[in-house]
Amino acid sequence: MAMKGYIYITGTGTDPGLKNNLNDPVFEDVPSLGACMPNIRRLVKGGDYIFVVSGMATGVQQYVVGGMQVAEQISALEAYKRFPQHRLKIGSDGLLKGNIIVDSSGRQHALDKHASETFESRVKNFVVGANAVALSSPREVEIGRQQSLTKLGDIFGKRGNRAVDIFGRWSKLDAAQVNDVVGWLEGIKRAAAA
Numbered sequence: 350m351a352m353k354g355y356i357y358i359t360g361t362g363t364d365p366g367l368k369n370n371l372n373d374p375v376f377e378d379v380p381s382l383g384a385c386m387p388n389i390r391r392l393v394k395g396g397d398y399i400f401v402v403s404g405m406a407t408g409v410q411q412y413v414v415g416g417m418q419v420a421e422q423i424s425a426l427e428a429y430k431r432f433p434q435h436r437l438k439i440g441s442d443g444l445l446k447g448n449i450i451v452d453s454s455g456r457q458h459a460l461d462k463h464a465s466e467t468f469e470s471r472v473k474n475f476v477v478g479a480n481a482v483a484l485s486s487p488r489e490v491e492i493g494r495q496q497s498l499t500k501l502g503d504i505f506g507k508r509g510n511r512a513v514d515i516f517g518r519w520s521k522l523d524a525a526q527v528n529d530v531v532g533w534l535e536g537i538k539r540a541a542a543a
């Protein structure tokens with residue numbers, strides 16, 4: 350089966366370039382998508398890609414934050430055991446960090462404030478990623494903000510003032526589109542480093 354990808358918009362106000370407040374997905378260290386978008390985590394297979402766009406935030410343009418290739422899918426409890434650095438905690442900046450929403454016994458972590466009714470669907474298919482590419486430096490984010498809507502418009506053949514106008518909350522990508530996005534993100538990183 351051919352590689353595919355998914356791209357989605359994170360929650361309103363979530364903008365790592367402005368507020369450093371994106372805790373899922375995680376792109377550094379071992380990339381992962383732990384609790385958000387259970388529908389996408391259920392659909393992906395090894396080798397597929399997942400990309401995320403920042404949420405709407407006052408005064409700044411949304412941008413493609415980054416993406417990762419799916420290496421494997423495991424349970425949240427297995428993730429808790431293997432990746433202690435991704436367990437939920439409050440960081441020194443007072444923001445929620447980590448994307449493993451279970452405690453040591455597999456119950457809903459006290460810091461996970463989502464409805465308990467959604468917990469069972471959110472702990473399945475924890476995505477362990479590989480080959481992550483993310484815009485993280487201020488210059489990378491600046492270029493990403495300048496180019497993302499045009500790039501998304503080119504990919505989906507539609508123009509808009511917001512990412513949601515172009516592809517809705519989330520959308521599927523074919524292999525050519527995935528390669529296009531990865532190459533574009535890598536190009537931004539090279540341009541920012543020059």
